[in-house]
Amino acid sequence: MRSSLSIDLISCAVISGTLPLLFLPKLPSSLIWWSVAGIALMCAGCCGNKRRVFSIILLSFLWSTWYAEGVYRQVNRYVERSAQVQGEIVSADINTEESQFLLLRVKQIDGQPLPWTEYFTLPLHFSMNDQVIARQMAAGQQWQLNLSFKAVHSRLNQGGYDQQRRAMAIHQPLVGQVKSAKILDKSIDIRQKLIYRVQQTIASLATQDIILALAFGERGGMSSERRSLFLQTGTAHLMAISGLHISLAALVGWILARGIQYFFRNRYIGLWFPILLGWITATLYVWLSGVNPPALRAFLALSFWMLLRTKGINWTPWQVWLRIITLLLIFDPLMILSDSLWLSCLAVAGLIFWFQWVPLPDWITFRYRVLARWFHLQLAMMILLIPVQLFMFHGISWTSLPANLVAVPVVSFVTVPAILLALLFFWLPSIAMLFWWIADYSLSGVLFILEELQHGWASVTSSMLLFSGLGWLLIICWRLSLWRCGLFTPWVTFITILVPFWQKPDEKWRMDMLDVGHGLAVVIRQGEHAIIYDTGNRWNGGSMAEKEIMPFLNWHRLSLLGMIISHQDMDHIGGLKVLQKAYPEAWLRTPVISSGGSCQQGDSWQWGHLTFNVLWPTVLATRAYNANSCVLRISDGKYSVLLTGDLESIQELNLVKHYGNALDSDILQTPHHGSKSSSTVAFIQAVNPQATLTSVSRYNPWHLPAKSVEQRYKKSGVRWISTAKSGQLSVLFYKDKYRILTLREHFMPRWYHQWFGSLLHNE
Numbered sequence: 127m128r129s130s131l132s133i134d135l136i137s138c139a140v141i142s143g144t145l146p147l148l149f150l151p152k153l154p155s156s157l158i159w160w161s162v163a164g165i166a167l168m169c170a171g172c173c174g175n176k177r178r179v180f181s182i183i184l185l186s187f188l189w190s191t192w193y194a195e196g197v198y199r200q201v202n203r204y205v206e207r208s209a210q211v212q213g214e215i216v217s218a219d220i221n222t223e224e225s226q227f228l229l230l231r232v233k234q235i236d237g238q239p240l241p242w243t244e245y246f247t248l249p250l251h252f253s254m255n256d257q258v259i260a261r262q263m264a265a266g267q268q269w270q271l272n273l274s275f276k277a278v279h280s281r282l283n284q285g286g287y288d289q290q291r292r293a294m295a296i297h298q299p300l301v302g303q304v305k306s307a308k309i310l311d312k313s314i315d316i317r318q319k320l321i322y323r324v325q326q327t328i329a330s331l332a333t334q335d336i337i338l339a340l341a342f343g344e345r346g347g348m349s350s351e352r353r354s355l356f357l358q359t360g361t362a363h364l365m366a367i368s369g370l371h372i373s374l375a376a377l378v379g380w381i382l383a384r385g386i387q388y389f390f391r392n393r394y395i396g397l398w399f400p401i402l403l404g405w406i407t408a409t410l411y412v413w414l415s416g417v418n419p420p421a422l423r424a425f426l427a428l429s430f431w432m433l434l435r436t437k438g439i440n441w442t443p444w445q446v447w448l449r450i451i452t453l454l455l456i457f458d459p460l461m462i463l464s465d466s467l468w469l470s471c472l473a474v475a476g477l478i479f480w481f482q483w484v485p486l487p488d489w490i491t492f493r494y495r496v497l498a499r500w501f502h503l504q505l506a507m508m509i510l511l512i513p514v515q516l517f518m519f520h521g522i523s524w525t526s527l528p529a530n531l532v533a534v535p536v537v538s539f540v541t542v543p544a545i546l547l548a549l550l551f552f553w554l555p556s557i558a559m560l561f562w563w564i565a566d567y568s569l570s571g572v573l574f575i576l577e578e579l580q581h582g583w584a585s586v587t588s589s590m591l592l593f594s595g596l597g598w599l600l601i602i603c604w605r606l607s608l609w610r611c612g613l614f615t616p617w618v619t620f621i622t623i624l625v626p627f628w629q630k631p632d633e634k635w636r637m638d639m640l641d642v643g644h645g646l647a648v649v650i651r652q653g654e655h656a657i658i659y660d661t662g663n664r665w666n667g668g669s670m671a672e673k674e675i676m677p678f679l680n681w682h683r684l685s686l687l688g689m690i691i692s693h694q695d696m697d698h699i700g701g702l703k704v705l706q707k708a709y710p711e712a713w714l715r716t717p718v719i720s721s722g723g724s725c726q727q728g729d730s731w732q733w734g735h736l737t738f739n740v741l742w743p744t745v746l747a748t749r750a751y752n753a754n755s756c757v758l759r760i761s762d763g764k765y766s767v768l769l770t771g772d773l774e775s776i777q778e779l780n781l782v783k784h785y786g787n788a789l790d791s792d793i794l795q796t797p798h799h800g801s802k803s804s805s806t807v808a809f810i811q812a813v814n815p816q817a818t819l820t821s822v823s824r825y826n827p828w829h830l831p832a833k834s835v836e837q838r839y840k841k842s843g844v845r846w847i848s849t850a851k852s853g854q855l856s857v858l859f860y861k862d863k864y865r866i867l868t869l870r871e872h873f874m875p876r877w878y879h880q881w882f883g884s885l886l887h888n889e
Contacts, residue, residue, distance in 0.1 A: 137449050143184065143185065143188075146191075147463065149876065151876060153191050206275065209236050210235070210271070213268070214231050217265060265416075268310040269308065269309055270307070272305045272307075276301045276302070276303060276825055278290055278294075278301055278882070279824045279881075281641040281673075282641050285682070286677050290878060291876070324549075327558070333569040334347075334566075337565055340541065355576055357519065359529040359580050360529055367415040368466075369420075372408050375411035376407055376432075379403040379406060380401070382403060386403075405428075407546075408425060419464065420464075420467075426454065426457070430446075447471075472510070480506035481506075504531050513595050526582070533576065537569070540565075544562075548562050585680035634652070634859055634860060635735060638854060641674070641855075643662075643663065643823035643826075644799065648660060650760060656685065658690070659769050661675065661689065664700030665700075670701050689714050690758065691756070692756045693756070695752070715729075717756045718748070735763075736761065740757070742780075752773065752774050752803075753777055755773045755777070765792045766791040768793070770796075770797040770804075775806045778797065779808060793817055800831020801831070810839060817866055818844050819849075820850075822848055856873075
């Protein structure tokens with residue numbers, strides 16, 4: 127007689143089968159998929175619980191990979207196509223500082239209805255260059271757009287944010303570049319009308335951007351300074367509509383229902399009415415938030431919990447947690463890629479773990495028990511959420527405990543309820559305005575306190591990830607008294623964690639060309655010290671120094687000793703001021719008169735094992751253009767690298783004439799991003815590199831690199847590698863060899879990091 131499998135065991139099997147989506151280098155081929163399906167069916171028909179559990183793991187793996195393959199096929203079907211698209215605007219949050227983005231739900235492509243299998247899985251982000259048209263778009267409107275589809279493609283660097291993984295997690299793998307637009311239906315939906323009305327009402331309030339984020343999930347209007355403030359104080363979770371806020375909305379509905387029940391007869395008073403009204407209130411709040419994935423996920427979990435309460439089912443907290451995660455992953459396996467899912471799951475798991483393993487002491491008197499419980503809760507969040515903070519944000523806020531002790535109760539029990547009541551009474555402007563003021567004053571007070579605490583943020587290195595779960599480990603060791611277990615004690619584990627800190631890297635030195643889009647940033651490092659050649663681009667509100675360079679330096683625990691600027695184009699000098707502010711002691715060399723140290727032909731210096739020789743320009747300039755690029759040859763006596771900036775063909779030929787075979791280098795930085803104006807045959811032959819590294823963005827408007835230039839290098843037997851295709855490019859130099867590693871192919875080969883679409887460049 128077969129024994130039945132427990133629900134918890136089935137849940138663990140389902141989650142285990144979905145986890146491979148996190149680290150698979152590529153999705154299984156049809157042959158492998160069907161082979162696994164056959165094995166799963168055979169195991170399902172066998173006796174024994176172990177085989178049946180294994181079959182569930184395999185079936186979950188098959189479902190999750192098939193689901194992911196559907197997204198992959200969707201990209202390949204539409205990418206690099208031009209089409210006429212009809213659809214409905216889902217979101218028009220166009221107040222971002224960097225660019226204009228909207229969200230469209232496609233209904234027709236080239237006059238043909240979208241297949242039903244894709245109707246709910248093909249929302250599209252698309253950029254709108256025409257600001258006049260962009261400002262006319264609003265949620266609910268129907269538009270006809272002529273656009274070209276492009277695959278989502280993100281910059282990839284160690285320590286940086288993985289935008290491509292996020293795009294897959296939220297089912298937005300395509301971008302549409304709009305060529306022309308025509309409105310078909312001007313009517314906007316109720317939610318957008320409400321947003322417009324609220325915007326007009328609260329226009330004079332100092333915290334209107336945060337209020338809109340908490341009321342409607344519209345965070346595009348929030349300034350980068352405020353985003354940084356919330357991140358650096360560990361309170362960013364409060365500024366998005368999450369499970370906490372949806373639960374508060376349900377609580378408001380429950381309280382209203384209990385008030386209404388005062389007028390009911392006794393026989394009509396029960397649990398079902400408060401739960402129902404709480405669920406309806408939560409539903410409305412999720413709708414107001416634009417049904418964004420985190421809010422929808424929290425709503426599904428809340429609905430499941432309410433159903434259990436209504437049915438009187440008593441599951442343990444761990445059972446509820448495990449089974450809700452299982453349902454979410456069955457509903458959408460790609461949620462496993464979502465940072466917000468991991469944050470939510472670990473936060474809930476941390477709370478359950480903390481209250482069971484570290485309960486509040488009984489000796490605390492009733493008078494102080496509420497404050498003690500609140501401090502106890504926030505201490506749990508600070509300690510147990512360290513793994514998520516380190517993995518997601520690559521840093522930790524040491525002031526998050528006092529920040530959350532103040533911000534959480536104010537935002538949760540004053541701001542959010544005031545916003546909900548203001549929305550409830552929006553048809554009575556005077557009453558609604560009173561609640562908007564309460565929300566504004568409460569947020570202003572929170573901001574004042576957070577500004578005093580924002581300097582507690584500390585970036586961490588990759589090695590610190592080993593310590594991220596130390597809080598969990600110490601609690602388990604303490605409660606189980608594992609220090610009494612003899613030789614294999616927690617101290618052995620702790621010493622093992624410290625081993626990487628004692629190990630020194632095998633390479634003598636290393637060069638990393640960072641993926642900074644269209645621009646250049648090359649880090650040369652020995653040990654824990656680094657020099658950077660060019661600093662990437664900048665734009666209104668940000669720069670590559672903040673987005674990519676500094677996270678990379680912090681991730682590898684590097685101290686920046688100096689900066690070399692090839693020339694003064696913005697895509698090469700854009701991050702200079704940010705880096706100078708962060709590293710005020712770092713020296714500067716440029717080919718410009720009176721701008722730090724010189725970078726002129728004949729200059730040379732020694733740094734550790736490396737010799738730096740400047741080959742160009744012959745004279746300093748008042749303003750350095752491409753032709754004045756600082757050309758730098760770096761050598762350790764055996765291997766060498768040639769950095770060229772945006773050098774052009776005339777200067778290349780001058781270098782060949784002056785230096786000849788002395789230009790010979792193992793690694794070449796492709797001049798001018800692979801432009802036709804550079805990389806002459808004579809120059810390539812004189813340098814005779816084994817590989818050329820090209821810093822370029824995939825979808826740049828100049829269509830770089832030129833195909834003819836790429837072919838020129840390949841015909842010369844030079845290995846061509848670009849940041850557009852491979853992300854961060856790293857060259858590790860050892861005593862007797864060197865290795866070229868890329869992020870997309872070596873450091874983090876993942877199926878969602880693949881080059882989606884054809885290998886043609888920048889169509």
